[in-house]
Amino acid sequence: MPSLPPITAPARELEARILRNIEDHEVSPDTQQKRLISILSSAAASRFSDEHHGAYIYGPPGRGKTLIINALVASSPRQTTARFHFHEFFQNLNSPKNRVPGQRLGAIFSQGLERELKGLKILVFDEFHCTEPGDAMLMVRLVKYCAEHSIFLVATSNYEPDRLLDDDAFHHLVQPTIASIRENFTVFELDGSVDYRTLAVDGEACDRGYRAGTLSVGVTAEPSTARREMIRIGYDEIGPAYVADESIWIGFDQLCGTRRNTADYLELVRRFTRWHITAVPATRDLPMDEERRLANVLDIFYDRDIELHLYTADGLEHLGSSLHDTERDRLASRLAQLQFIELERMGL
Structure with a gap:
């Protein structure tokens, strides 16, 4: 994992905007969530570099991952920031309406990435996971595309990186992605004891x-x-x-x-x-x-x-x-x- 980027003035400004957005939803972040917001703000404000490609946030459901990344998106430039849910993004890429008769699936996917990610500086993926070999292949290509086009990728998941596609028969398919995440992403485990979704x-x-x-x-x-x-x-x-x-x-x-x-x-x-x-x-x-x-x-x-x-x-x-x-x-x-x-x- 790369060293954390420095805390700069843009990072402090982004952190303040994220905190205001969360407080507007009448939520008070706990200590661990505040630490994640600070780290994520520094990483996102620094954007993509050769050493630092993104942030990977994982932990059990209901700990505030989606709340925080939604606040990040709302606090970032609209023209160069996008948020997707894992299911919807890949289904949209493979939609029949985007296909040309006789076109190979690989070409459809490559052109879909160019279409959906054009002009982006920050890409946010919620529920980043894969349970099937096909998901793994798409995930590998997405991470590689973001690296090649200097797109800072922020992903949330219920799975730590090493447990993506936790199947001995197919785990090797996602190992390049795991290696990239471990080497080039800030990895943060949000594992607080409270599942906030279960509270009244x-x-x-x-x-x-x-x-x-x-x-x-x-x-x-x-x-x-x-x-x-x-x-x-x-x-x-x-x-x-x-x-x-x-x-x-x-x-x-x-x-x-x-x-x-x-x-x-x-x-x-x-x-x-x-x-x-x-x-x-x-x-x-x-x-x-x-x-x-x-x-x-x-x-x-x-x-x-x-x-x-x-x-x-x-x-x-x-x-x-x-x-x-x-x-x-x-x-x-x-x-x-x-x-x-x-x-x-x-x-x-």
């Missing part, structure tokens, strides 16, 4: 977005006024679903029980702002592929701050039992922010 929030914070959502056990959701229709996705359809303005009611089987992927979910959340996913089965024996799809849904809805209501057969206490510990912890953190409603508590 005031009523106003629960009135909008993801935290306005609910997890209802034993409750049936049937819209009183909505039209029943199939939802077109590319050349395919999903449904049937019930739609009313920007609200949608759709069954778990339609959304997670079929071969849907992240690109499908990203397309759907662009169309509807309030979601009701009904008939979520008991999670003790949920197939792994369906678990992973639901995990992807929760990640995307959380990142997009989309209002989500789940209607379940149990409290989802067994969700993630077949997934990696880190993925399971992230799921628990996401679910803890939904308001819990149980049939007996409703007096029904």
Whole structure:
């Protein structure tokens, strides 16, 4: 890991802007978060150099990583700074709308990087991780591209660098990226004992977005006024679903029980702002592929701050039992922010 850049006047100014942005959200950073803000400000203000390519921030869910990098983005020049979520960025690069007939996938990816990252000085990636060999290959090319074009890369992750693609059969694919991170990035572990997402929030914070959502056990959701229709996705359809303005009611089987992927979910959340996913089965024996799809849904809805209501057969206490510990912890953190409603508590 390179030595930390000096604390300069621009670094102090950036740190002050980040702290003001966080305080505007009525959050008081703890000691460890303040230390990260100071280090990140010095690194980002110094920008890219031959020795210093970026910052890699990792730790358990809910410790404030996303809050801090969002404040960094808001405090940096808009024209030369961009923030992406891992899923959305790579799905956008590989979208059929950006392909030329007969074009090789590698060429599509290279041209996509040029298109999306043109003119950037700071690139921020939230939820930087890979669970499949394909992710690893894309990650290697992204890190290399940023180094070649002097783009300062800031990444957050639930995984320490050495645990990216933690699979003995494929780990070698991501080793060049790990080596680059260890050698050229400031690496910071934000591992405070408190998961802030699990703490109670005031009523106003629960009135909008993801935290306005609910997890209802034993409750049936049937819209009183909505039209029943199939939802077109590319050349395919999903449904049937019930739609009313920007609200949608759709069954778990339609959304997670079929071969849907992240690109499908990203397309759907662009169309509807309030979601009701009904008939979520008991999670003790949920197939792994369906678990992973639901995990992807929760990640995307959380990142997009989309209002989500789940209607379940149990409290989802067994969700993630077949997934990696880190993925399971992230799921628990996401679910803890939904308001819990149980049939007996409703007096029904």
